[in-house]
Amino acid sequence: MTINERIRYLRKDQLKLSQTDFASLIGMKQTSVSSFEKNGATVTDQTVRSICLAIDGLNEDWLRTGNGDMFIERSGAVNALDILAKEHQLSTSEKILIEKILNLKPGLRKGIVDFIVDVAEALAAETLGNQIDSPESIDIDTEVEAFRLELEHQKKAAEDLSASDGFNGAKLA
Numbered sequence: 615m616t617i618n619e620r621i622r623y624l625r626k627d628q629l630k631l632s633q634t635d636f637a638s639l640i641g642m643k644q645t646s647v648s649s650f651e652k653n654g655a656t657v658t659d660q661t662v663r664s665i666c667l668a669i670d671g672l673n674e675d676w677l678r679t680g681n682g683d684m685f686i687e688r689s690g691a692v693n694a695l696d697i698l699a700k701e702h703q704l705s706t707s708e709k710i711l712i713e714k715i716l717n718l719k720p721g722l723r724k725g726i727v728d729f730i731v732d733v734a735e736a737l738a739a740e741t742l743g744n745q746i747d748s749p750e751s752i753d754i755d756t757e758v759e760a761f762r763l764e765l766e767h768q769k770k771a772a773e774d775l776s777a778s779d780g781f782n783g784a785k786l787a
Contacts, residue, residue: 615680616653616654617657617662617677617678618650618651618652618653618654618655618657619653620676620677620680621647621650621651621657621665621677622651624665624669624672624677624684625647625651628684629669633647633648633651639668639669639706640661640664640665640667640668640706641664641668641705641706641707641710642661642664646661662674662677662678663710664706664710665677667706667709667710667713668706670696671685671686672684672685672686673685673686695709695712695713695716698712721774724774725771725774725775728767728770728771728774728775729771731767731771732767732768732771735763735764735767736764739760739764742760
C-alpha cells in the first residue's frame with residue numbers, strides 16, 4: 615500500500631470522512647486531499663505532520679511507510695500540546711503555529727516577541743497621538759517618558775536580534 619492509499623484508507627475506511635471533512639480536520643482544502651490521495655502524488659512532510667497532529671494516536675511511521683500499527687496506544691502519556699489543543703479547542707493550524715514557535719531557538723522567539731511588543735507600542739502611540747485635541751491637553755513629561763521608553767525598547771530589541779544566533783533577517787518557516 616502506498617502512502618497515498620494509506621491516507622485514503624485512513625480517511626475513508628477508518629475515519630469514515632469525506633474529503634471535505636478530512637480536509638477541514640487537517641487544515642487543508644478538499645482539492646489538496648484529492649490530489650495527495652492519488653497514487654504517485656507527492657505527500658509533503660508538512661502534510662504528514664498535519665494529519666498526525668489532527669488524528670490522536672496516529673502512528674506517523676505507519677502513515678509514511680506502512681510499518682507498525684496504524685494507531686499507537688498512548689497509555690496516559692499524552693503530549694502536553696495535545697492536552698492544550700483539546701482544552702482550548704485549537705484548530706490544526708493553531709496547533710501547528712504553537713508547535714513551530716516552540717521549536718524556534720530561544721533568541722529568535724524573543725526577537726519575535728520583542729518585535730510584536732514594538733508594533734503594539736507604536737500602535738498605542740499612534741492611537742494616543744490621534745486623541746490629542748489641543749496643545750493644552752499635551753502632558754510633555756508623559757510624552758517624553760513614553761518616547762524614551764520606546765527608544766530604549768527599540769535599542770534593546772536591536773541588540774537582542776543582533777545577538778541571537780542565525781536570525782539576521784532569516785525567513786520564518
